[in-house]
Amino acid sequence: MTSEPKGTATKQLSDMELIRCYLDRRRPDCFSKLYDRYAPKVFGKCLALLKDRAEAEDATQEIFVKIFSKLATFDERSKFSTWLYSITYNLCIDRLRKRKKERELFSDELEQAGEKIDEVDDRELLEMEFERLKEVLERIPEGDKMLLLMKYLDGMQIKEIALSLGKTESAIKMRIKRAKLKARRVYDRLFPAQA
Amino acid sequence: MVKNSFEKWMEQEMEQMPPPHVKEKVSRTVLLMDFIAQVIDLYLPRALDTFVALSGTEEEADTLQQKNTDPHTDETKHS
Numbered sequence: 500m501t502s503e504p505k506g507t508a509t510k511q512l513s514d515m516e517l518i519r520c521y522l523d524r525r526r527p528d529c530f531s532k533l534y535d536r537y538a539p540k541v542f543g544k545c546l547a548l549l550k551d552r553a554e555a556e557d558a559t560q561e562i563f564v565k566i567f568s569k570l571a572t573f574d575e576r577s578k579f580s581t582w583l584y585s586i587t588y589n590l591c592i593d594r595l596r597k598r599k600k601e602r603e604l605f606s607d608e609l610e611q612a613g614e615k616i617d618e619v620d621d622r623e624l625l626e627m628e629f630e631r632l633k634e635v636l637e638r639i640p641e642g643d644k645m646l647l648l649m650k651y652l653d654g655m656q657i658k659e660i661a662l663s664l665g666k667t668e669s670a671i672k673m674r675i676k677r678a679k680l681k682a683r684r685v686y687d688r689l690f691p692a693q694a
Numbered sequence: 695m696v697k698n699s700f701e702k703w704m705e706q707e708m709e710q711m712p713p714p715h716v717k718e719k720v721s722r723t724v725l726l727m728d729f730i731a732q733v734i735d736l737y738l739p740r741a742l743d744t745f746v747a748l749s750g751t752e753e754e755a756d757t758l759q760q761k762n763t764d765p766h767t768d769e770t771k772h773s
Binding site: 627 | 720
């Protein structure tokens with residue numbers, strides 16, 4: 500029968516404490532706690548991007564196997580959640596690339612060259628009624644959705660997003676700008692302002 | 695802390711525990727990978743030594759042959 504380390508029975512262990520506990524002794528309860536803490540979030544992201552329950556389950560399994568097998572290499576330069584979500588998003592995008600051409604995953608590929616891109620205020624998205632946001636997110640390209648989730652759901656910095664996706668910061672900034680514009684255009688089409 | 699629309703959407707629409715079989719498969723796969731790694735750590739040094747002995751230089755092979763020469767067995771004698 501496993502038990503919490505002494506003195507921590509009522510304290511929730513941090514991610515790093517759980518990781519060290521698992522790596523030191525391979526304790527099943529440490530594995531279980533870390534998995535239970537993040538599985539809903541990882542599964543939620545996979546569902547949001549892959550839109551297929553069976554595939555989302557498969558992807559979640561693959562992500563956690565990857566994480567636990569590479570746990571010893573996690574170097575704490577970023578938060579554990581940032582590392583986990585980077586792997587999640589990259590795996591989802593890889594799966595989507597098998598279904599769709601790269602140019603269909605991000606709206607910047609679909610825009611006309613030379614088109615002026617209006618700046619969309621973050622508040623327009625962050626304060627949107629969530630039922631309406633749900634409708635909008637259903638209708639934008641998956642790559643755009645992923646970028647908006649990384650920035651507004653996970654709070655990742657541009658630098659972190661660029662590093663995760665292997666792109667330059669300027670490329671990510673432009674893609675996020677286009678993703679926000681796409682979201683606003685879809686919103687305006689679905690919910691035209693009353694006269 | 696006030697949640698933004700993305701956080702509300704994710705929590706209410708998407709976030710959910712995957713079915714139990716996902717956790718079971720992860721656990722089994724990770725245990726299996728750990729086991730294989732331990733077996734490799736245990737036996738690889740010995741396996742490597744054997745491999746080097748088998749595919750070593752002519753000098754090493756001669757040395758090996760001398761060591762293994764059995765006076766009762768003609769096959770091992772070589773002039």
